[in-house]
Amino acid sequence: EVQLVESGGGLVQPGGSLRLSCAASGFTFSSYWMHWVRQAPGKGLVWVSRINSDGSSTSYADSVKGRFTISRDNAKNTLYLQMNSLRAEDTAVYYCASGGHYSLDYWGQGTLVTVSS
Amino acid sequence: EIVLTQSPGTLSLSPGERATLSCRASQSVSSSYLAWYQQKPGQAPRLLIYGASSRATGIPDRFSGSGSGTDFTLTISRLEPEDFAVYYCQQRLTFGGGTKVEIK
Numbered sequence: 168e169v170q171l172v173e174s175g176g177g178l179v180q181p182g183g184s185l186r187l188s189c190a191a192s193g194f195t196f197s198s199y200w201m202h203w204v205r206q207a208p209g210k211g212l213v214w215v216s217r218i219n220s221d222g223s224s225t226s227y228a229d230s231v232k233g234r235f236t237i238s239r240d241n242a243k244n245t246l247y248l249q250m251n252s253l254r255a256e257d258t259a260v261y262y263c264a265s266g267g268h269y270s271l272d273y274w275g276q277g278t279l280v281t282v283s284s
Numbered sequence: 285e286i287v288l289t290q291s292p293g294t295l296s297l298s299p300g301e302r303a304t305l306s307c308r309a310s311q312s313v314s315s316s317y318l319a320w321y322q323q324k325p326g327q328a329p330r331l332l333i334y335g336a337s338s339r340a341t342g343i344p345d346r347f348s349g350s351g352s353g354t355d356f357t358l359t360i361s362r363l364e365p366e367d368f369a370v371y372y373c374q375q376r377l378t379f380g381g382g383t384k385v386e387i388k
Contacts, residue, residue, distance in 0.1 A: 204329075212321070212329060214377040226377075262328055269317045269376045272340070274328040 169193040169273040171263050176278030183253050189246040189263030197241040203248050205259035253282045288380035296388040303360040305383045307373030312353045317376045320358045324369045
């Protein structure tokens with residue numbers, strides 16, 4: 168059974184940093200693209216970032232480019248999202264998802280990030 | 285930048301009825317990258333349909349997808365109580381705003 172478990176969310180002040188993790192199990196993690204998608208409270212889904220299977224290619228939404236960094240450790244079956252210079256508008260539930268270039272086949276349960284003073 | 289517009293915003297139906305959800309793209313898109321997701325309150329989204337018309341693993345056959353170009357449709361043939369949720373379409377890395385299917 169595919170499992171994706173996010174962690175690392177919490178309350179952070181504007182301008183602060185946070186690192187999210189996503190622990191994967193039940194599939195060959197190193198063979199799949201991984202994505203981060205976020206959802207502000209009461210709002211829709213917004214794609215944030217993706218990384219290819221070996222970590223050599225990454226993409227970001229314009230809204231987070233230069234502030235967020237996606238990475239992965241295939242030996243640990245773990246995906247990361249380093250978030251710097253956080254803003255109030257980054258407040259959301261952050262989901263990791265596995266799949267292909269564009270497909271989001273399996274999702275984690277999400278971790279809440281709140282940016283507030 | 286492609287914009288996906290989902291309609292209606294809310295669909296009020298009774299169990300057993302047919303649901304037809306629309307996703308319209310601002311320009312012609314590839315069917316290969318059109319997907320539909322279901323999200324229930326407090327839960328993560330779940331992939332229903334990929335490639336515009338292929339059901340994901342474990343998805344009941346009452347869910348079907350169709351369309352091409354700029355117009356795509358998700359149809360739920362007979363609504364079950366567990367189908368009341370929000371549905372999102374996705375094209376490449378862009379999501380639509382969602383359609384809420386609620387109990388009438």
